[in-house]
Every structure is written in structure tokens, then in C-alpha cells.
Amino acid sequence: MSQKIISPSTSVNSTAHPGSTGYDYTIGPQQTLPELPVSSSTTGGGIGGGASTAVSTTLPLPSVYNESLNPNARNQHVSLSAYAFLFQELVSQARNASKSVSEIELRLHRSGYHIGIRLLELLNFRSSVSAGFGSSSSSKAFFSKTAMNPSGNALALNGSLSSTQDEPSLAQGISHMKRRDLKPVEILQFIHSTVWSYLFGRVSDDLVKSSERENEFMLIDSAPMLTQFISSTNVQCDFFVCGIIEGILDSASFPCNVTVHSVPEPNFEQKVVFVVKFEPQVLEREALRA
Amino acid sequence: MSASMSGNTASSSSSKKSLKAFSDDIWKNKTAKINAELFTLTYGSIVSQLCTDYERDFAKVNKQLYSMGYNIGVRLIEDFLARTALPRCDSLAKTSEVISKCAFKIFLNVTPQIGNWSSNKDSFSIFLDENPLSEFVELPMDAARELWYSNILCGVLKGALEMVQMDCDVYFASDVLKGDQTTELRVKLNKILKDEIPAGED
Numbered sequence: 001m002s003q004k005i006i007s008p009s010t011s012v013n014s015t016a017h018p019g020s021t022g023y024d025y026t027i028g029p030q031q032t033l034p035e036l037p038v039s040s041s042t043t044g045g046g047i048g049g050g051a052s053t054a055v056s057t058t059l060p061l062p063s064v065y066n067e068s069l070n071p072n073a074r075n076q077h078v079s080l081s082a083y084a085f086l087f088q089e090l091v092s093q094a095r096n097a098s099k100s101v102s103e104i105e106l107r108l109h110r111s112g113y114h115i116g117i118r119l120l121e122l123l124n125f126r127s128s129v130s131a132g133f134g135s136s137s138s139s140k141a142f143f144s145k146t147a148m149n150p151s152g153n154a155l156a157l158n159g160s161l162s163s164t165q166d167e168p169s170l171a172q173g174i175s176h177m178k179r180r181d182l183k184p185v186e187i188l189q190f191i192h193s194t195v196w197s198y199l200f201g202r203v204s205d206d207l208v209k210s211s212e213r214e215n216e217f218m219l220i221d222s223a224p225m226l227t228q229f230i231s232s233t234n235v236q237c238d239f240f241v242c243g244i245i246e247g248i249l250d251s252a253s254f255p256c257n258v259t260v261h262s263v264p265e266p267n268f269e270q271k272v273v274f275v276v277k278f279e280p281q282v283l284e285r286e287a288l289r290a
Numbered sequence: 291m292s293a294s295m296s297g298n299t300a301s302s303s304s305s306k307k308s309l310k311a312f313s314d315d316i317w318k319n320k321t322a323k324i325n326a327e328l329f330t331l332t333y334g335s336i337v338s339q340l341c342t343d344y345e346r347d348f349a350k351v352n353k354q355l356y357s358m359g360y361n362i363g364v365r366l367i368e369d370f371l372a373r374t375a376l377p378r379c380d381s382l383a384k385t386s387e388v389i390s391k392c393a394f395k396i397f398l399n400v401t402p403q404i405g406n407w408s409s410n411k412d413s414f415s416i417f418l419d420e421n422p423l424s425e426f427v428e429l430p431m432d433a434a435r436e437l438w439y440s441n442i443l444c445g446v447l448k449g450a451l452e453m454v455q456m457d458c459d460v461y462f463a464s465d466v467l468k469g470d471q472t473t474e475l476r477v478k479l480n481k482i483l484k485d486e487i488p489a490g491e492d
Contacts, residue, residue, distance in 0.1 A: 078329045078422055080322035081369050082397040085362040086329065089442075090336050093358065097343060111335040118331065199328050225324065 069125055084229050091230075091237055104235050109243040116247020123194060124180070129173040180252070184278060184286065187252050188217055191245055199244070200225045215278040219245070222268040236260055238272050245274060255279040309387060313395040316373060321396055330425045337439060348436035355438070359445020366397070367450040378454070382479055385456070386414050389447070389477075398422050406474070413478035415463065421473055429467050438462045440473070447477060455483040 094107035181187040192207040210216035227237045242258040249256045256278045263271050337355070344350040370393055379385040386404045394400050400422060406415035423440045438444075444460040451458045459478040464470035 076326055077323035078326045078399055079317075079397045080324045081366075083324045083329050083332070085366055086332060086336070086442075089358040089362060090332065092361075093336065093339070107339075111332070111339060114335050114338065115328075115331045199325055201323075201325070 069122070070129075080225075083226070087226055087237075087240075088229075090240070091235070095235070101235055105239040108237060108240040109246070112240040112243020112245075113247040113250075114243075116244040116249075117251040118247075119195065119198075119244065120248045120251050123198060124178050127194070128176070128178045130175060182289075184217070184254060184282060187249060187254055188219070188276065191248060192219060195244075195248060196221075210275075213277075215280065215283050217276045217278075219274040219276065220271070221274070222265075222271045224270055224272050227272075228270060233262060236262065236272075238274075242274060245276065249276065254282050256282070309391045310395075310401075312374075313392045316392075316396050317399060320373065326399070326422050327425065330422060330427075333423050333442070334427065337437075341433065341437075346432060348433060352436070352438050352441045355441040356445040356448070359442035359447075360449040361445075362442070363446040363449020363451075364453050365449075366446060367453040370396070370450065382411060382414070385451075386416075386477070390416060393450075402475075406476075408478075413476065416475040416477065418473040418475065424465075424467055424473075427467055434468050438465060439467050440465065443475060447475070451477075452483070457481050457483050 090111060091104075091108065094104045094111070098104040098107060181190050188207055191204075193203045196202065196204040204219050205222045206218075206220040208218045208220065210218060221241075224238055224241070226240065230237050238260040242260050246256060246258040249258070256276055258277070259275050261273050261275065263273050265271050336358075337351070340351045340354055341348070344354070373396060374392060376388060376392065379388055390402050390404050394402055400418070400420045402419065403417040404414055405417060408414070418440075421440055423443065427439060429437060429439060433439075438461075441462065444462060447460045448458060451460075457480045459476075459480060461476055463474040463476045464472055466473050
């Protein structure tokens with residue numbers, strides 16, 4: 001590992017230290033796949049190609065960001081049973097690694113949490129991409145349109161970004177990022193509608209504010225999708241969804257604690273209520289805003 | 291309950307193969323669906339948790355993913371047969387076709403390519419052009435050397451094939467996440483398990 005930490009020149013050859021990992025600010029964003037076929041590259045330049053070798057590989061390796069951040073991703077569904085099988089393994093994995101019920105639930109919660117912190121970014125980013133910027137053909141049309149009509153500083157930024165890419169970057173589809181949700185009610189509505197629709201194909205059944213406690217809100221789901229095949233009530237597997245909610249709220253700077261409670265009703269035997277309990281500082285901040 | 295159909299990009303090209311049309315129909319009309327990205331993210335969560343649990347001993351992670359997949363496979367075949375009611379395959383070629391055009395289609399909504407047959411026709415490769423498990427994924431350097439990120443698929447195929455009396459070795463030969471050109475899953479038939487058919491059944 002002959003990794004140079006500080007490099008005085010920004011024109012440093014990116015292949016000079018092949019063992020480097022992580023982000024190098026002197027180079028900027030770069031492909032981090034190991035031994036990307038630089039050696040087997042058929043381009044004439046070989047190793048000396050500088051920054052371009054990262055892109056000009058023998059196969060057009062799609063950027064993980066450019067492809068998957070696109071709101072119109074190609075393959076939008078898998079079968080619910082495939083998911084149920086996977087979820088079952090997630091639960092049994094958590095069970096095998098735990099000694100108590102609360103530990104299982106904690107592990108499920110943690111798994112969901114990691115999803116939640118990614119989802120907030122992903123969904124906000126996608127909703128910032130202007131409509132119509134989808135398939136590569138329409139994105140090219142979009143690109144030429146903005147190129148003819150250069151206005152705003154976003155274009156200048158995008159132009160420099162896209163210069164290294166063969167296809168136009170997704171960044172060109174974004175004129176401004178969506179405003180962040182600042183109030184607890186707003187972010188909860190975002191979860192109630194946007195997140196729920198994204199995850200489960202429908203909005204959640206209700207969003208209520210607790211009448212007893214100022215800092216408590218409840219999200220109600222009459223027929224939880226992920227746990228519909230789980231009959232045991234010893235372990236509340238919906239803690240996974242709690243984790244997702246808490247991850248979203250935490251990364252949106254609404255520190256809170258989310259728990260789930262089973263509330264069976266005659267028609268909805270699996271009905272659950274997610275109780276979101278904000279930390280006191282969230283309410284304090286709200287009081288300052290008012 | 292079933293998710294909406296919008297955005298389903300099932301190819302509308304003329305379906306010459308009846309098996310393809312058959313699977314498309316099952317996927318379109320008889321399959322409850324869920325967001326593929328939730329699936330991707332959940333799997334990612336599982337893998338990263340395993341990497342932490344096993345202190346980045348990726349050989350162990352591979353093994354654990356494989357055994358999780360095996361557990362899924364032995365159950366999944368039931369689901370698969372119930373949905374499709376397909377008869378027993380008479381050759382490995384037929385099996386491979388059912389796996390790619392039918393099984394992958396109705397569970398993961400992808401149709402991988404089959405190829406690279408061995409000369410004695412006892413092993414083949416599944417080329418995953420799209421892999422719903424590894425969307426969004428970039429492996430860190432240490433993981434890229436050893437980890438087979440989608441190893442759970444091997445276990446699933448192993449378990450499912452074993453339940454239809456086919457003893458197979460299933461393993462990844464290459465993965466685009468490791469910088470390879472293709473994602474190749476190798477299936478090798480060892481033997482047909484004749485003895486394990488319960489009495490009174492064909």
C-alpha cells in the first residue's frame with residue numbers, strides 16, 4: 001500500500017497509486033472497483049491514460065450512482081414471495097445470533113435503520129430529478145435543450161460534471177434539490193405518504209398525534225406487508241420497519257425512538273401501530289421556530 | 291394487496307417461446323409484488339450485518355449466505371411448483387431453461403442467459419445481466435477479493451434443485467462487483483438422487 005496521502009498536484013495520475021482506497025480529494029470521485037480491467041484494457045494508452053483509464057474500460061461498467069439513482073429504474077418489482085423468503089432468513093439470522101426476544105427485535109431494528117438512513121437521501125434525490133428525465137434518449141433530449149438555452153448556474157456545474165461521462169449525468173436533470181422537511185409533521189407526512197408508497201405501494205392507513213403526549217405520533221398500518229406471513233406474536237418482526245422509520249427520522253435530524261405495537265382488530269388481525277416518540281430537543285426546537 | 295403494475299418493463303417482444311409467455315403471464319397476473327429496491331436494500335442490510343458479525347471473515351460470510359440460501363431453496367421450490375405446476379424436466383437443458391425463463395422470472399423478474407455448457411452437458415452457466423440483489427452495490431476493497439456478494443443465490447439453487455432430486459454444485463465463477471466482465475453462476479450436476487423419492491409417489 002504505497003498510498004500517497006497528500007498530493008500537491010490535482011493533475012496527478014490516478015493510476016500512480018493503485019492500492020489507494022477511499023476518497024482522494026486531489027482526484028475527486030473515482031471508480032473504486034479493484035483491478036478494474038486496466039491491465040486487460042484494450043485501449044492503446046494502456047496505463048498512461050490518466051483519469052480516462054478509469055472510464056475507458058473494455059466493458060462499459062455502469063456507474064452505480066448514475067444508474068440506480070435514476071427515478072425510472074428499469075426493474076421495479078420482485079415477487080413478494082422472494083422477499084418473504086429473504087425476510088424470513090433475516091429474522092432467523094437475527095434469532096440465531098440473539099439470546100433474548102428484545103435482542104432479536106433490536107437486531108431487526110438495526111437492519112431497518114441502515115435502510116432508513118439511505119432511503120431519505122435516495123427518495124429526496126429522486127424527487128428532485130425533474131420529470132421527463134428518464135431513459136437515455138429523453139435525457140439526451142433534455143441535455144440538448146438546456147444546452148441551447150443556457151440559463152442558471154446549475155448548467156455550468158453540470159457541464160463540468162458530465163464532461164467525463166459518455167452519457168449525460170443524472171445531475172443534469174436536477175435544477176434544484178427538494179427542500180428538506182423541517183417540521184415533525186412534515187417529515188411524518190413524508191413517511192406516511194412517500195415512503196410508504198415507495199416501500200409498500202400504498203400510503204399508510206393513518207397518521208395520528210397522541211392526545212396524551214406532546215412528542216408522540218402514531219403511524220397505523222392495518223395490514224403490514226412484510227410480516228403478513230408471520231403468525232407468531234412472540235417476536236414483533238415489524239421492528240424492522242421501525243428501524244426504517246427511525247433511520248429516516250434520525251438522518252433528517254429528528255432524533256426519536258420508534259416502537260411498534262400490535263393492535264388486533266376483528267377485520268385487521270395484524271394491525272400494527274408505530275409509535276414515534278421524538279426526543280425533547282425536537283420539541284424545544286419547534287418552540288423556538290414558532 | 292398486490293402492487294400496481296405500472297412500470298413493469300416486461301418485454302413486449304413477440305414471445306416465441308411458450309415457456310417465456312407462460313412465465314410472463316404468471317409474473318403479470320398471479321404474482322404479488324414488492325419494490326425491488328426494498329429487496330435490494332434488505333439483502334444489503336443482511337450482508338453488511340453478516341460482515342460485521344463475522345468480523346469481515348468473508349469466507350464465513352460466503353458460507354453463511356450459502357446456507358441461508360439453501361434454507362430458502364428447499365422451501366422456495368414448493369412455492370415454485372405450486373405456482374407453475376410444471377412437470378419434471380427430462381433433461382438438464384430443460385432444467386436450465388426453466389430456471390432462467392421461469393424461476394428467475396417469477397421470483398426476481400429477470401431472465402438470465404444460459405450458456406457455457408460443458409462438453410458432456412452436465413454443467414452450465416447462468417449469466418446474470420441484471421441482478422436485483424446487487425443494485426446500488428460497490429464492494430470495499432477487502433470485500434471485493436473474497437466476498438461473493440450474491441452467494442445466497444447459489445444456496446437457493448442448490449436447495450431447490452436438491453428437492454427435485456438433483457444433486458448439484460452451484461457456485462459463482464465471476465461477479466461484476468469484483469471487476470469481472472460478467473456475473474456468472476456455475477451449476478454442475480453431480481447425480482440424480484433416485485433413492486430419495488418417498489414411497490408411493492412418482
